[in-house]
Amino acid sequence: MSKNVASWLIRFRIWVISIIVLITLVLSYSAIQIEVKTVFQDLLPSDHEYVKTHNKFKETFGGSNLVTIMVESGQGDIFQPHVLAAVDQITRGLQKVSAVNPFQIVSLASKKLKEVKASTSGIETKPLMWPDLPETEAELNELREKVLRNSLVYGPYVSGDLTSTLITVDFIDRLLDYETAFNEISSLVNAIDVPNVKVRVVGDPMLYGWVNYYLPETLNLVLMAGLILCLLLFVINRTWRGTILPLISGFVSAIWALGIANLIGINFDPLVIVIAMLITARAVSHSVQIITRFDEEVDKIESGRESVSFAANTTLSQLLRPGMLGIATDACCVAVVALSPIPLLQKLALLAVVWVSTVAISSIILTPVLLSWVKHPRGYAHPINVSWLIHRLLDLCHYLSVSKMRYVMVGWTVIVFFVCGYFALGLKVGDANPGSPILWPDSQYNQDSAAINGKFQGADRMFIVVGGDTPDLAKTPEILQSMQQFQRFMEVQPEVGGTLSISDVLPSVNRTLREGNPRYEELGSSQDINGELLYMFEAGAEPGDMDRFVDTDRGHASVTLFFRDRQGETIRTAVARINEFIDDNPLTNGEYQLAGGLIGVIAAVNEVILSGQLQSIAYALLILVVLCTVVYRSSMAGMFFMVPVVLSNTVTFSFMSYMGIGMNINTVPVAALGIGLGVDYALYIVDRIKQELQNGQDDKIAIELALHSAGKGVVITAFVLIVSVLLVYLSSLKFQAEMGLLVALWLTVSAFTALFVMPAMVYIFKPAFIYGNANLSVPVSNNRGVNDSVPVPNNGNANTSVPVSTNWDANSSMPVSRETAEVIND
């Protein structure tokens, strides 16, 4: 069948190319319009209980896009006119930032922070520093006193040493655009040019803003990687076709994929650029396989009678099966990622499936069809010849595969698997270190984050909702007291810097009402008294003032937990403690609901990604095994091709664990999509061994031939791609750098397995699906002697046939053969 398809494609090559060019042109118009941005909602598993709570209450109790700005005084405390003016300037400026929720700007200079005072006329609530800034020494001292005695301000908004103060601002999620917010806040902050005043900013909009900020740099790196790829291909392949065709195929598949993605409304997340590189790597690698095989076919044809279209035809028909099988397994393995509950992963899986599938057209079909036009198939574009180096390496592979060393190779693989498997168990779910793993530890953002978390209770928040749908339930003593106990319980965890709820506010109001007597700093004993205290606090309040604490019908109240870091373990411990408290202290009316805010949704993501990842691996393996079993009609084949996949996943996991890269919402796409990618190296080599055996070759020679043709393609692509992917390590985004490293590792492991381990396994186990139904123990007529020479394709070497057997171990090589009894006939 392959032959028919191949010859048909070559016969109508003009049409084939025209159609591909036309589609590429149309899709490139669509591709350039694709939106490059991170959509926050996509990161959240929307069916998760925490995310539901978050979405239900984020408008009142605060979303996950809180930006925290710290104004720090370099000399003396913040109670100096120039420092307070800076706070005021930022606070006012924030109101003009797009998508800001104007009721959620909290700072000393806003109306939100106020003092509750008892006076002759009753209770009076007055903003601390709004609308006028203090100027005289006495006014400044008065403000300092007010701050010091207000536990809602001193601690949460002014640091213990009085040298810094916070401004927090929340956004309306659906209007928020990270890039705009980042630019507007940055320019607002940069406009503060006051000596001895330092301004630091953290928050997710800023974090993803930095990612966008480095987008041009990332694109430059990708471009550079492309250039290096080009250069290396040119040097190694020595032909223009070997340089340009892989690029064309990578380029065409990228355009098709991005174009289709844009048409079905998928945006491109800048954080997953590495994935794009990984898939393009597949396209290049398939293409190089085809070119290598083509060169080999051209070499086989007698000099002077070359028929490029015949060679192209043979190449296409011979590589259609392993190529398509490789692409099919890649696509299916990537497709299972769509089972993940995280929309980002679903979209990515869709994008990746489309992308991988386009490789079938751009590499497997386009490349050989273009090759059929080659004019001077035997010419070289430059005199530098490095093929002897590759040749040596492949000789080594061959030696290791068929000598006694093969047992060592397989043994080592098993040891590496178990050792890495052991280390992989140390993989952390969630962020593994304090600070954002997206940026380098010494980046501005991470330094700001460390400074803020050092001075304050913690910049990252989680809110827990307490209460029920009954109005005024949040005023009942049971709920309020339970919240107090809960806060006390949670604050024991060192990473929880503090907690805040309405039950912190009411006792102070009560105390104020009772002549400031601290013995009355307690909650009211009944719902009515608490209602009155709440009313007192609200008196003179503005819309939104109470939002931090209770919802409008007073049925639900929030407890906000401030976290000093967002490491996976911190969050997991906190969630476990929350559940412990809820189990030990059941409420008769109302309930606790987990968990909103940034930490709440991160908790949700962390809870689903590990199990999701393991399930994805399982399903991917299942699909791989089934596909291989069907194609080769042997369950042994499934077993065989599982090896590179399992090995590359294990090594990658252990590497992540070793490097302290946590499994989080940013790394999981790479880890998940990498699962299935990488089996195609092994497929090309093993399929070639099978073909040569079918052609009647001895198995040692079959392995040698396979390694020197398909293996050569593997060496070239692996080397070229690893070098170019490693370039990404220079990125200013730690995340990109690490993912580049991860992809390089992935390619290395799958290339290594394909070159060293798979042939050794073939030679040791002699599986029937490769060897056919031959009776292995009986030497048959077309048995070759040990000293026979066979032609070995050796592109670039004038002598196309070399003695192969020179370094064979004569004793170990049992002359073997098999009847060319069919296995799969085309």
Add this chain to the structure above:
Amino acid sequence: MSILNLLTRLCIGITPWFVIACLLYVGLFVKPQPVGSTVIPTAIESRDRFYSLVALDSVLWAVGADGKIVRSEDAGESWHVQSVPVSTHFQDITVWDQNIAVVVGNEGVVLHTSDGGNTWQQSDAPLNDVENKLLDVKAYANGEAWAVGAFGTLLFSRDYGHTWSYAREPADFIINEITKRDDGGLVAVGEFGTILISENKGTNWQSITAPVESSLMTIDFQNAGTGVAAGLEGVLLKTVDGGFSWIRVGNSLAFQKVEANPGIAFSSDWRDVTTEHIFSIVWHEELNRWFGVGTKGLWLEADPTAISWQSGRLAPKDLAWHTSISKIKDGVVLGGKNLGRWSKDHQWLVFQEL
């Protein structure tokens, strides 16, 4: 041979499915577990409010909000929490010795112990229908104890606080503190400048008109005649006749804000008395001084005449309020938003700095 071969092939055939099944099982049913051992809360937490602290040699004993009782055997170096049968706010503790003590608090709760607080039992105390918040308790020789609180509550006990009876009908004002003069007379102070005196061990009570109408929070006597009462907004009263007549000391003029360096008094001028609330006043015989505390880290001191008072802030940024003073050899220990030692040479040390 062929059986072995078959088995091997079978094993190899099964392996992929087995691996997949294992991965699926782990993926579906195994969740990452929280790591790290259980976090044990420290005895003194940032949320604590200790309304009372007593010292007996090296034993320190404090009670506070949310049913918390902590005790230190080593003068405040280390603390442990004692378990109690209730979780109401405790307002005061008093001791006869290191083992016998009584605690009073909200909702009329009275607890007693005779084993140093290893076990606490609820005492039998009468309750009124309005408000039963007990604010102060004092222990005297032979198991005698007096407790006062909201709604005019005045209780006494003769059996180390096990059973209690009313010494006076409840009335609609708060009594904040009671004390016994050297000659056995009882004096209590409270809301609206209330001063009550009993010269017959609590059988009859006489109401005295105070020179102020604001709440008096605290009272103590130096001897049978000389005593000081203090209250809101820096009110300080002095008596020399056992409490029957009072004069104001200091004055009500505001002075510049309390902003001293730790331990350095503003001035020794008598006018420099604070307008902050004063919550506790104690006479220290050994050091021959009056000590006082209140809101915003306030400290007060006066010589035996109780006329010239000094004041300041315990530490520059320590704005914690304190409601209790207990005497130790070279100073006092204070209970309140934090617990600490204030030495006679004006050094402030917070126990278990948070």
